[in-house]
Amino acid sequence: xxxxxxxPTAVDRSGPGLFRRAIAQAGLLLLAAVVAAVVTAWFxxxxxxANAREITLAQxxxxxxxxxxxxxxxxxxxxxxxxxxxGAVWLSEEAWDTGLAGFVxxxxxxxxxxxxxxSTSCGASRSVARRLMRELSVTGVFYLHGGxxxxxxxxx
Amino acid sequence: xxxLLDLLARVILAALFLYAGIMKLRDPAGFAEELxxxxxxxxxxxxxxxxxxxxLEILAAAALLTKPLRLGGWLASVALSAGFTAxxxxxxxxxxxxxxxxxxxxDSTVGLTAAARAxxxxxxxxxxxxxxxxxxxxxxxx
Numbered sequence: 001x002x003x004x005x006x007x008p009t010a011v012d013r014s015g016p017g018l019f020r021r022a023i024a025q026a027g028l029l030l031l032a033a034v035v036a037a038v039v040t041a042w043f044x045x046x047x048x049x050a051n052a053r054e055i056t057l058a059q060x061x062x063x064x065x066x067x068x069x070x071x072x073x074x075x076x077x078x079x080x081x082x083x084x085x086x087g088a089v090w091l092s093e094e095a096w097d098t099g100l101a102g103f104v105x106x107x108x109x110x111x112x113x114x115x116x117x118x119s120t121s122c123g124a125s126r127s128v129a130r131r132l133m134r135e136l137s138v139t140g141v142f143y144l145h146g147g148x149x150x151x152x153x154x155x156x
Numbered sequence: 157x158x159x160l161l162d163l164l165a166r167v168i169l170a171a172l173f174l175y176a177g178i179m180k181l182r183d184p185a186g187f188a189e190e191l192x193x194x195x196x197x198x199x200x201x202x203x204x205x206x207x208x209x210x211x212l213e214i215l216a217a218a219a220l221l222t223k224p225l226r227l228g229g230w231l232a233s234v235a236l237s238a239g240f241t242a243x244x245x246x247x248x249x250x251x252x253x254x255x256x257x258x259x260x261x262x263d264s265t266v267g268l269t270a271a272a273r274a275x276x277x278x279x280x281x282x283x284x285x286x287x288x289x290x291x292x293x294x295x296x297x298x
Contacts, residue, residue: 018227018289025228026235029215036215037207046185046203093255123193123254130189 052129055114055142057150064112072103072115072132074124075148085116085151093127107138116144116151158287165284166226169233170217172277177213179260184210190257194247212236227292230285237278244271 060069071088073080080090089106091099107113113132117124125143132138144150180187188206192199216236219229240258247254247266256270264270 015289015293018292022227022231022285022289025219025225026231027228029219029225029228029232030212033208033211033215036211037204040181040184040211041207044184046188046206118253121250121252121254123190123252126193127189127255134185 047134052115052126052133052141052143054126054145056145057154060114060144067112070103070107070111070113072113072128073148074115074117074128075122079118079148085148088116091115091128091132093124093131096131103132104136110140113138113141114144115141116147119147119149120145122147162284162287162291165280166220166229169277169280169284170220170229173213173217173220173233173236176259177210177217180206180210180213180257183260187257187260190255191243193254193257194243194252195250196243196246209236227285227288230281230288233281234278234285237274237281241271241274241278244274 055063071085073084073088073090074092075084076092077090077095080088084090089099089102091103113129115125115129115132117128125147129141129143132141146153184206185203186206187210188199188202191197191205192202197205212232213236216229216232219225219232222229244256244258244266248268248271252266254266256264256266258264258270258274
């Protein structure tokens with residue numbers, strides 16, 4: 001008697017077969033996501049690259065001689081209330097609309113803006129700096145390397 | 157009982173992914189910035205991921221609730237949650253004080269809560285995938 005041949009149309013329902021099926025289905029989902037992402041980016045393109053530059057405290061002393069820097073504190077409100085760079089305005093992502101009025105009041109076109117957060121490990125200064133450039137088209141925006149910590153540690 | 161747990165896990169996970177995906181899709185540029193703040197990927201990759209990840213989450217959620225694509229939905233959930241866990245734990249270990257970006261921009265900061273949440277989702281997704289493969293294999297044998 002001839003051995004029973006395997007039906008080539010049968011679905012492989014073994015563990016590895018099902019796992020391969022899962023990979024194929026996930027691949028299909030990935031492909032669909034790529035198509036959807038491309039369509040979304042087509043209709044809502046990313047904003048023009050608004051890369052705020054990082055600046056050190058030493059550079060602020062040499063690069064802006066005679067200019068009045070507008071310091072923007074992107075730390076939580078409690079930290080700002082406790083202590084901040086003299087003349088700084090508070091603008092954090094958590095309370096963007098609240099802080100924006102103070103920023104708009106203090107800012108004049110052409111005035112350099114330097115955003116700082118707690119320390120090197122925080123990302124808030126970069127986010128706030130980019131948002132200022134992207135949403136308010138503010139130019140000359142920097143974020144301070146080392147943030148508040150570097151300001152505090154600088155010998156005066 | 158197992159069936160009920162499976163249904164519950166799928167519905168909760170699908171709801172989480174759907175919510176997270178929609179929140180991120182509302183502001184892909186903001187989400188891309190949150191990703192870049194992790195300092196693991198370049199700005200260009202983050203911009204692409206800002207569009208791709210939300211759609212993957214939404215499609216994974218839909219697949220979890222669809223019988224023919226359930227296996228793929230579980231695997232996509234495992235992959236997504238593994239990626240999120242790796243990002244959050246890495247940032248937490250490096251002591252970064254950044255927003256998690258888990259449910260769109262400007263949400264909770266990375267830390268124990270965010271890491272535990274991401275790891276929890278990964279465990280549920282991995283268990284769900286294993287269970288689904290086991291169930292489908294058993295069904296074919298019986």
